[in-house]
């Protein structure tokens with residue numbers, strides 16, 4: 001754990017504190033916006049629901065499709 005802290009400081013403390021492979025995938029989900037196929041609202045991939053290869057902002061919109 002101490003080694004991780006030292007490494008973190010050596011590279012300037014710019015990396016997030018969670019594991020790298022987790023963070024890059026998670027960031028992609030958080031930052032990628034998709035349009036709801038029913039109402040046109042933009043939501044992040046993380047928040048969206050996928051149904052029939054389309055994205056929806058909520059279960060309500062997905063059920064209207």
Ligand SMILES: [Zn+2]
Nearest residue numbers: 036039057061
């Ligand atoms: Zn919607």
